[in-house]
Amino acid sequence: xxxxxxxxxxxxxxxxxxxxxxxxxxxxxxxxxxxxxxxxxxxxxxxxxxxxxxxxxxxxxxxxxxxxxxxxxxxxxxxxxxxxxxxxxxxxxxxxxxxxxxxxxxxxxxxxxxxxxxxxxxxxxxxxxxxxxxxxxxxxxxxxxxxxxxxxxxxxxxxxxxxxxxxxxxxxxxxxxxxxxxxxxxxxxxxxxxxxxxxxxxxxxxxxxxxxxxxxxxxxxxxxxxxxxxxxxxxxxxxxxxxxxxxxxxxxxxxxxxxxxxxxxxxxxxxxxxxxxxxxxxxxxxxxxxxxxxxxxxxxxxxxxxxxxxxxxxxxxxxxxxxxxxxxxxxxxxxxxxxxxxxxxxxxxxxxxxxxxxxxxxxxxxxxxxxxxxxxxxxxxxxxxxxxxxxxxxxxxxxxxxxxxxxxxxxxxxxxxxxxxxx
Ligand code: GDP
Ligand code: IMO
Ligand code: MG
Numbered sequence: 001x002x003x004x005x006x007x008x009x010x011x012x013x014x015x016x017x018x019x020x021x022x023x024x025x026x027x028x029x030x031x032x033x034x035x036x037x038x039x040x041x042x043x044x045x046x047x048x049x050x051x052x053x054x055x056x057x058x059x060x061x062x063x064x065x066x067x068x069x070x071x072x073x074x075x076x077x078x079x080x081x082x083x084x085x086x087x088x089x090x091x092x093x094x095x096x097x098x099x100x101x102x103x104x105x106x107x108x109x110x111x112x113x114x115x116x117x118x119x120x121x122x123x124x125x126x127x128x129x130x131x132x133x134x135x136x137x138x139x140x141x142x143x144x145x146x147x148x149x150x151x152x153x154x155x156x157x158x159x160x161x162x163x164x165x166x167x168x169x170x171x172x173x174x175x176x177x178x179x180x181x182x183x184x185x186x187x188x189x190x191x192x193x194x195x196x197x198x199x200x201x202x203x204x205x206x207x208x209x210x211x212x213x214x215x216x217x218x219x220x221x222x223x224x225x226x227x228x229x230x231x232x233x234x235x236x237x238x239x240x241x242x243x244x245x246x247x248x249x250x251x252x253x254x255x256x257x258x259x260x261x262x263x264x265x266x267x268x269x270x271x272x273x274x275x276x277x278x279x280x281x282x283x284x285x286x287x288x289x290x291x292x293x294x295x296x297x298x299x300x301x302x303x304x305x306x307x308x309x310x311x312x313x314x315x316x317x318x319x320x321x322x323x324x325x326x327x328x329x330x331x332x333x334x335x336x337x338x339x340x341x342x343x344x345x346x347x348x349x350x351x352x353x354x355x356x357x358x359x360x361x362x363x364x365x366x367x368x369x370x371x372x373x374x375x376x377x378x379x380x381x382x383x384x385x386x387x388x389x390x391x392x393x394x395x396x397x398x399x400x401x402x403x404x405x406x407x408x409x410x411x412x413x414x415x416x417x418x419x420x421x422x423x
């Protein structure tokens with residue numbers, strides 16, 4: 001058996017949570033492989049809506065086990081809150097036992113968040129627009145070999161280890177200026193740590209490989225998107241993990257030859273939240289209309305998302321980096337009322353026409369060359385069959401498939417689980 005991977009091809013918020021929830025009945029295990037509570041994955045079904053930050057999106061299917069993999073960074077306070085919220089809604093994970101955490105997943109400390117905030121405010125205008133969840137500083141401690149992991153919370157010297165790292169952070173914070181009070185958060189942190197001892201801690205790499213050996217099906221759930229990848233994204237306006245398919249190998253402990261399908265998910269247009277380059281961004285009423293129709297406000301921070309047309313050079317790059325085998329297009333319904341829809345086919349960059357993302361898009365912005373498509377001007381939110389897809393939308397899909405050289409296997413026409421069509 002192999003591990004299928006589902007990940008975002010743009011700057012995040014492509015609808016990963018919704019689609020993992022749709023696909024999870026086919027799988028025995030859903031495993032998050034990177035990122036942390038900077039993610040906000042939204043699921044809607046039976047008139048209920050949930051936003052998950054750390055918990056994999058297979059959690060509502062009682063037959064699916066959910067693993068928070070070693071590549072994930074965990075804020076105990078946020079994870080406890082997520083588990084409490086689900087319990088209030090009738091999903092008691094302590095009773096159902098369908099969530100496990102890799103012992104090797106790193107912990108976000110309250111001082112990691114303070115460092116994140118201090119670093120961002122120190123950058124002034126060139127700030128990244130981080131979610132301020134402490135992601136960057138936690139991954140820095142991981143690669144700096146200073147981090148604390150979930151497995152450490154069961155050790156007798158955990159408090160000592162915690163204090164050592166906290167005090168190091170406090171010395172660093174002293175260089176930025178006054179240190180905000182974090183006593184309340186520290187107390188909440190230890191309360192949450194005690195709570196997390198009730199969730200099973202596992203050797204995730206053994207668990208996943210054992211599942212494969214037994215012929216069980218595993219889906220790796222990505223967070224963020226390809227263009228936020230630490231190596232290949234629009235650096236430095238990126239997150240601090242590998243959001244691409246290679247991240248599933250290191251983030252779960254699976255070898256590259258165990259990767260099966262790679263589902264690449266993208267919106268029928270494009271959004272970005274936070275700072276950094278966005279060649280197809282629309283700073284006009286069309287962009288405003290996309291934001292309004294798509295409810296483009298962050299699931300984690302509530303910030304307004306920047307909006308623009310779909311960007312083929314960027315998508316081709318994402319397809320290449322991830323080895324995408326199946327495409328999934330979401331939020332097509334958001335374009336229902338548009339007379340025309342545009343696609344960026346190439347960039348004009350330093351006097352040349354190019355079809356790839358140049359190295360330095362952070363300082364020299366490429367100008368998008370746009371191709372126009374006729375809108376379908378029809379409500380598609382209740383269609384369920386491929387033969388109901390309007391002609392103009394079919395043309396749009398065919399064009400994207402031809403350009404990206406991969407088939408679109410699912411089309412999402414609304415936020416609800418049921419609003420998904422297999423093509
Ligand atoms: P994720 O981070 O990739 O899981 O995506 P988010 O949950 O942050 O953002 C996607 C948003 O779009 C959520 O509010 C979803 O409920 C919503 N959504 C997902 N698919 C569709 C769709 O096909 N149409 C519409 N209108 N909304 C969708
Ligand atoms: P999901 O999984 C959209 C963005 C932030 C910021 C940059 C760095 O819901 O798609 P960080 O908090 O990692 O230091 O922020 O990355 N970002 C996201 N944008 N969706 C996400 O996750 C994101 N996670 C981080 O806005 O620009
Ligand atoms: Mg999101």
